[in-house]
Amino acid sequence: MATSRLRGERSVRSLFASAAAASSHGRRTISDCSNSTFLAAATLARSEDGPASGDESVNRAFEGLGDTRAFYSEVFDRDSLDGQGMRLNAYVHYGSEYNNAFWDGSEMVFGDGDGVLFTDFTKSIDVIAHELTHGVTEFTAGLQYHNQSGALNESMSDVFGSLVKQWVGKQTAAQADWLIGTDIFTPAIGADALRSLKEPGKAYNNPTLGRDPQPDHMSKYVNLPDNDVGDNGGVHINSGIPNKAFYLAAIGIGGFAWEAPGHIWYAALSASTASTEFQEFADTTYLKAGQLYGTHSTEQQAVLSAWKEVGIRISGVRTLAGTATRMRQAAMTNGNGHDEDSSDVARQIEQLSRQLAVLTKEVAGLKSKSKAH
Structure with missing residues (x-):
């Protein structure tokens, strides 16, 4: 498939991860490769304090890095990609007709297509x-780039990539197109985007690219070999499932998606480990939604519903809900089977609701302990 040309660079990221520069609050430097693939030979084209370039590729790269830096700073109080002011270096005009852009662990590289x-x-x-x-993920959870953890890695990049676009455009979740890469296809291709968070599997369908293979439900999960030919276990394909879950949660909550939904996903990413898979991540988003916005809040219920719609049930919720139902039923009737005074019932329901909240926190504690071991 032609879109395979957008893959294959991710594996080199870890080789450069230790190359992060000292804190500089994300100062930007853009260099011009002049169609070479030898980065060391690139020439400085624009710096943080320098004037705009006559090359629009340089200026777009500069502004894109700046918008992403500002997004993470203003929305999540994160100082650059590593949280410690890592410099943002980028290279444009990489190679000849190079069909890719990638982060290698220390810098951004852009092809001209x-x-x-x-x-x-x-x-x-x-x-x-x-x-x-991908840099933010590397410095937080460090999600391994294969199978479900790799698909989560790709999904995090799609989710926050879309949020940056929405944040720049001040679009609500309902106004956003939820498409990735709408501006990089040539007019002749006739493809909408690389991926769609709203409708995985419908980003494109034409003779050149074929049909978008992304699933939108666990029942359609694609099992592929964990190698280059198999897209490292389908990391760019199965990412459609958590992508759809985020879209559904954002629509369910409403308003700006970088607010409650973004904070829930960011908190869950920060709490994840290198081997986190879909189920554990879904459980974590539910727990974080409760911690940030309250147990049984609109935000938490939207997260619960979103994951259920893509075929992932939050662990333990059914048990807790059943316990709550039984507790409320018991509160409605005394030991002799007679209805209690309505004020007493109300007090008991309130007390039992608090007990349910404690149970929820205990589940979260158990999960934390299991991670530690």
Whole structure:
């Protein structure tokens, strides 16, 4: 498939992870490769305090890095990708007709596209933010790049890439298109986007690219070999499932998706480990929603419903809900089977609701202990 050209660079990220520069509050430097693939030979094109360039690719890269930096700073109080002011270095005009953009663990690299399938990769803010978010994931959960943890890795980049675009455009969840990479296809291709969080599997369908293979439900999960040919176990394909869950949660909560939904997902990412898979991540988003916005809050219920709709049931919720029902039923009737005074019933229901909240916290504690071991 032609979109395979957008893969294959992620594996080199870990080789450069230790190359992060000292804190500089995310100062930007853009260099021009002049169609070479030898980064060391690139020339400085624009710096943080320098003037705008006459090259629009340079300026778009500069602004894209700045918008992503500002998003993480203002929304999550995060100082650059590593949280400690890591410099943001980028290279444009990489290679000849290079159909990709990637984050290698220390810098961003942009190709110009071949002019047939793709155009300049600096044109898409969500693609820029997607790639930079791989850096954020590397410095938080460090999600392993294969199978479900790898699909979560890709999903985090799609989710926050889309949020950066929405944040820049001040769009609500209902107004956003939820598409990734709408600006990098050439007009002749006739594809809507690389991926759709709203409708995984419907981003494109044409003779050149084929049909978008992303599933939107666990029943359609695609099992692929954990190698380059198999997209490391389908990391770009199965990411459609958690992508759809985030979209549904954002629509269920309403308003700006970078607010409650974004904070829930960011908190869950920060609490995840390298081997976290879909079920554990879903459980964590539910628990974080409760911690941030309250047990049984609109936000927590939206998260619960979103994961259920993509075929993932939050662990323990059914048991807790059943316990709550039985407790409320017991509160409605005294030991002799007679109805109690309504005020007494109300007090008992309130007390039992608090007990349910304690049970929820205990579940969260158990999960934390299991991670520690």
